[in-house]
Amino acid sequence: MNDTVQSFDIKAIRAQFPILGEKIRGKDLVFLDSAASAQKPRAVIDAMVHAMERQYANIHRGLHWMSERTTEAYEMARDAAARLLNANDRSEIVFVRNSTEAINLLAHSYGRGILKPGQAVLISGMEHHSNIVPWQMLRDSHGIELRVAPITDAGELDMAGTEALLADGRVGLVAITHMSNVLGTYTPAERLVALAHQYGAKIFFDGSQAVVHRRVDVQALGADFYCFTGHKLYGPTGIGVLWGRRELLDAMPPFLGGGDMISSVAYERSTWADVPHKFEAGTPAIIEGIGLNAAIEFVEAIGYPAIAAHEAALTDHALSKLSAIEGITIIGRAQDRGGVISFALDRAHAHDVATLLDRQGIAVRAGQHCAEPLMRRLGLDSTARASFGIYTTNEEIDALADTLGRIREFFA
Amino acid sequence: MFEDVRDLYNAAILERGRRPRHMGKLQAFDATAKGDNPMCGDRVTVWVKFAPGGTIAETGFDARGCEISKASADLMVEAVQGRSPADTKAMFERFRAMAQSGECPACAGFEPLKPLAAVHAYPSRVKCATLPWHALVAALDGAANATSES
Numbered sequence: 021m022n023d024t025v026q027s028f029d030i031k032a033i034r035a036q037f038p039i040l041g042e043k044i045r046g047k048d049l050v051f052l053d054s055a056a057s058a059q060k061p062r063a064v065i066d067a068m069v070h071a072m073e074r075q076y077a078n079i080h081r082g083l084h085w086m087s088e089r090t091t092e093a094y095e096m097a098r099d100a101a102a103r104l105l106n107a108n109d110r111s112e113i114v115f116v117r118n119s120t121e122a123i124n125l126l127a128h129s130y131g132r133g134i135l136k137p138g139q140a141v142l143i144s145g146m147e148h149h150s151n152i153v154p155w156q157m158l159r160d161s162h163g164i165e166l167r168v169a170p171i172t173d174a175g176e177l178d179m180a181g182t183e184a185l186l187a188d189g190r191v192g193l194v195a196i197t198h199m200s201n202v203l204g205t206y207t208p209a210e211r212l213v214a215l216a217h218q219y220g221a222k223i224f225f226d227g228s229q230a231v232v233h234r235r236v237d238v239q240a241l242g243a244d245f246y247c248f249t250g251h252k253l254y255g256p257t258g259i260g261v262l263w264g265r266r267e268l269l270d271a272m273p274p275f276l277g278g279g280d281m282i283s284s285v286a287y288e289r290s291t292w293a294d295v296p297h298k299f300e301a302g303t304p305a306i307i308e309g310i311g312l313n314a315a316i317e318f319v320e321a322i323g324y325p326a327i328a329a330h331e332a333a334l335t336d337h338a339l340s341k342l343s344a345i346e347g348i349t350i351i352g353r354a355q356d357r358g359g360v361i362s363f364a365l366d367r368a369h370a371h372d373v374a375t376l377l378d379r380q381g382i383a384v385r386a387g388q389h390c391a392e393p394l395m396r397r398l399g400l401d402s403t404a405r406a407s408f409g410i411y412t413t414n415e416e417i418d419a420l421a422d423t424l425g426r427i428r429e430f431f432a
Numbered sequence: 433m434f435e436d437v438r439d440l441y442n443a444a445i446l447e448r449g450r451r452p453r454h455m456g457k458l459q460a461f462d463a464t465a466k467g468d469n470p471m472c473g474d475r476v477t478v479w480v481k482f483a484p485g486g487t488i489a490e491t492g493f494d495a496r497g498c499e500i501s502k503a504s505a506d507l508m509v510e511a512v513q514g515r516s517p518a519d520t521k522a523m524f525e526r527f528r529a530m531a532q533s534g535e536c537p538a539c540a541g542f543e544p545l546k547p548l549a550a551v552h553a554y555p556s557r558v559k560c561a562t563l564p565w566h567a568l569v570a571a572l573d574g575a576a577n578a579t580s581e582s
Contacts, residue, residue, distance in 0.1 A: 370473075372500070379434065386472070430434050430441075431450075
């Protein structure tokens, strides 16, 4: 990948997203909810429509032209995901429905298959519910202890507290977000990998947010597992990726049983297909895989240096504009952060803020953001959250800030 | 700006949301329940004291949430005053129908709740308006918890 920042033509990028031309009650759509799910560029839409109109059959099994071509198109997504994460081999890319399924797969196959009762899994105090609940289920069914690394009031990981929880050597797996969906905080991934390995633990990153905003190189990072979901990366819903180091995936038992994941089946005993197919039971999300390939190619064409530079500028601009609003509290003040900003207004509850913003065509999220324990830790019931994508502009952030000021006046 | 939200954020709702008249725990009560919408973070607790005949003598509430849920709780307290549990539940059904449709054909004596009718035009907010009622009905039924998210 080219490391120089390519020219970033925001108009040309926006023109590739048909939905950005939509009006909401007569007003321009200002979409600031990309962290929940991103909008889709023309290339993704066209690739999926093309597959359905011109080139579709079930994959991996047909002996006919349509099946062979569809298999090729679908498997290109595996190559694309391997490139995106710089995986050592395409067989390390396991397709799943979304990040939630990736984590459930890991909790089932690595948690029940490899971890032993008495070992522990370490998560952090800023996880999405999807990286909490599967580990609780593992704890309750398999005698695994669940530990939670503390965070600071600034919304950063408490590294001393994290190390203290690793020190007894009983943690078998660290499962942690790479970027918080509430605070925008990046966790210090390299330091966490070193710490985990120092104390004999493997490490998994939930990259659902991070992979959208910065280059992830799983080999350079030294991670053991990594996941992301297609729909936050400008791709379709229903497809995501779990990456794991090959020898770890080889040692793990399957997750779901059924067609496509077997080598042979007899009533007495069945044998499993090789990685990654061992983890991919049943007809997969074929059209969505083809869409994911197009999404990754779209991101690659712009390039992470340009994406990261654009979003860093947006985030700086937003923090400065929002901080200037009287009565606002920005939640989380991490040094290393990206374009996800949660905030609270003194005079208006987050739901009321979101409803009034919506009437101006501005879409934000409000609530607990699927992170109830984090909200409790921060002493909050609810926040509003603005999150940015590749298509977000400074003018949209200005519209948000201006409208927030007026909302505060409305509730005076 | 915001003239188009005055249907819901009208004077009555804003007044009740900002300065609820009935917020506070009852000193003595016969029934209580919590309403919790964990997805959005709204929480309400209601306390009920019955008159000797079994009608509602007094209701108090505590709410952490948006203007709509607080205003709805405050208006609810007045609307159910003196009503029997069965009557209160019937009123909740009519209120819920009004919140979802904006219409209330069989709502004689319903005027205090009418400021909330416009919530029907804000589908994601209907559950804010109904949460206190779910909590009240739970308390009347002897249940501890309720939600309007499912």
